[in-house]
Structure formats: structure tokens, C-alpha cells
Ligand SMILES: NC(=O)c1ccc[n+]([C@@H]2O[C@H](COP(=O)([O-])OP(=O)(O)OC[C@H]3O[C@@H](n4cnc5c(N)ncnc54)[C@H](O)[C@@H]3O)[C@@H](O)[C@H]2O)c1
């Protein structure tokens with residue numbers, strides 16, 4: 001048991017933090033050695049599983065990530081962009097694998113993570129599920145097979161609490177479509193249509209977001225042509241798919257060289 005990789009979970013009280021805690025504790029493949037929440041959070045100082053309403057497991061939630069990460073082989077981090085950028089530096093110093101599921105990063109944040117990955121193993125993906133990463137590859141292939149007579153639209157739906165749009169997954173799918181088509185996403189992306197927008201630009205890749213209720217995560221990539229339409233769809237019904245992927249990434253990263261990886265690397269897709 002002591003040989004199993006020690007895992008720290010960032011943002012432990014969150015929707016994903018709680019799912020990750022359960023997944024790591026039940027896995028038999030890793031040890032839970034630390035849980036981190038933001039300063040002032042009511043869980044700080046409590047046993048993590050007691051805070052979740054269960055039997056204590058001897059891991060106290062802390063707001064001091066340095067101490068927790070110093071004894072870990074990996075940090076699994078589904079928190080906020082600001083927190084994840086800070087943790088990237090600490091994980092690099094501790095030589096711990098940093099698995100980043102957080103979404104909503106600015107280009108400046110991504111540059112900070114890229115710098116940390118010169119010294120650390122970082123696995124970052126806007127979606128850690130097997131199904132979505134397969135959909136990314138299918139999207140790339142379909143986009144490569146069709147020309148701009150087919151309009152590409154990415155439509156996503158998530159729960160009412162989600163704070164970023166388009167979702168990290170939608171951006172992964174848009175990026176894959178752009179790569180398949182041989183264009184730069186920044187140059188063709190169309191977001192947030194409202195009012196007298198004019199006709200759709202040929203070759204655009206459009207994004208639309210729905211927010212409501214408890215939707216876990218749904219993504220459609222639509223290829224709309226004259227007289228026919230292809231729709232590639234993924235529906236997540238359980239956050240466990242993201243948590244399982246994140247734990248797989250943390251274990252996969254243990255023997256890798258420093259660098260920035262994604263779930264396609266982890267899953268060998
Ligand atoms: N990549 C994926 O597969 C995937 C899947 C689901 C969610 N996400 C992303 O993960 C992130 C979290 O999602 P969620 O639904 O769990 O959100 P959430 O708001 O429920 O949880 C985020 C947690 O982070 C904590 N936090 C904030 N600042 C912190 C800090 N400085 N130190 C420690 N903890 C801190 C918050 O208190 C909160 O508990 C979002 O960016 C979301 O888009 C990614």
C-alpha cells in the first residue's frame with residue numbers, strides 16, 4: 001500500500017473534488033495523501049470523508065497546498081484557473097505529476113502552465129473521459145474528409161453552476177475540427193451570435209452554449225451541408241467518467257519525462 005502513488009486533490013469540496021476523492025479511495029491503485037480547499041472554506045481542518053458525511057479516513061483538508069504536495073507523487077486539480085496556475089509552480093518544484101482538469105484558462109494562464117511543464121509532468125485536458133477524447137479524433141477525421149460546403153457548429157450543454165463558456169470540451173472539439181480542415185481556429189471561430197449578425201461566413205466554426213439544471217455535460221459537433229447533416233454526439237451522465245480519466249492520467253504520468261501531455265497521450269488515441 002505504501003508503494004502506491006500518493007495523490008493530492010485540489011478543490012476537494014467541489015463537484016469534481018468529491019467524485020475524485022471517492023474514486024481515489026476506492027481504486028486500490030493510489031493513496032489519498034492530501035486534500036486542499038481555498039482559505040476560509042468550512043471543510044479546512046476537517047477529515048475529508050467526515051466532511052462528505054462518511055467514515056473518517058485520516059486525511060485532513062488543508063488550505064496549505066505546499067505541505068500536502070511535498071509528500072505526493074501527483075496532484076489532481078479540478079479547481080479554478082487562478083488556483084491551477086499557482087499549483088503548477090508548486091507541483092513542478094515537488095516533481096509531482098500535475099493533472100489539470102480545470103477549464104476557462106486565459107492565454108496568459110496557459111503560458112504559465114507551459115513554463116511549469118519545462119520541469120514537470122503536466123497532463124491537461126478540458127475533458128478526461130474516454131468517450132470525448134475518441135470524439136475529438138472522430139471530429140478531426142470527419143472535418144478532414146469534408147470541405148467548407150459543410151458548416152461546422154459545436155453545441156454544448158452544462159449545469160447551471162458552470163462559469164466558463166464555451167466549455168473546455170467544446171474548445172477541444174473546435175480545435176480538432178480546425179486541425180482536420182487545416183485552418184487556425186482563432187481565425188474562423190464564431191461565438192455568441194446575437195442580433196443582426198449577417199449570414200454565416202463560409203468556413204466558420206460556430207460555438208453555442210446552453211446552461212441549465214444538473215446537466216453533467218453534452219456536446220454535439222454538427223456538420224451541416226445542403227440536404228444532409230452529420231451529428232457527432234457525446235453525453236456524459238456521471239462525473240465518474242472524468243474522475244476515472246484523471247486518476248488514469250496521474251498513474252500514467254509517473255514514469256514520463258517533463259512536458260505537457262493530454263488525454264490522447266494517456267489513452268493512446
Ligand atoms: N476536464 C474535465 O474532464 C472536467 C470535468 C468536469 C469539470 N471540469 C472543470 O473542473 C473545474 C471544477 O469543476 P467543478 O464542477 O468541480 O467546480 P466546483 O466549483 O464545484 O469546484 C471547484 C472547487 O475548487 C475550490 N477552489 C477554489 N479556489 C481554490 C484554491 N485556491 N485552492 C483550493 N481549492 C480551491 C472551490 O472552493 C471549489 O470547491 C471547472 O473548471 C470545470 O470546468 C473539467
Ligand SMILES: O=C(O)C1=N[C@H](C(=O)O)CCC1
Pocket residue numbers: 103126127158159162166167168169170216217
Ligand atoms: O461541469 C463542468 O464544468 C465540465 N467541464 C468540462 C468542460 O468545460 O468541458 C468538462 C465537462 C464538465
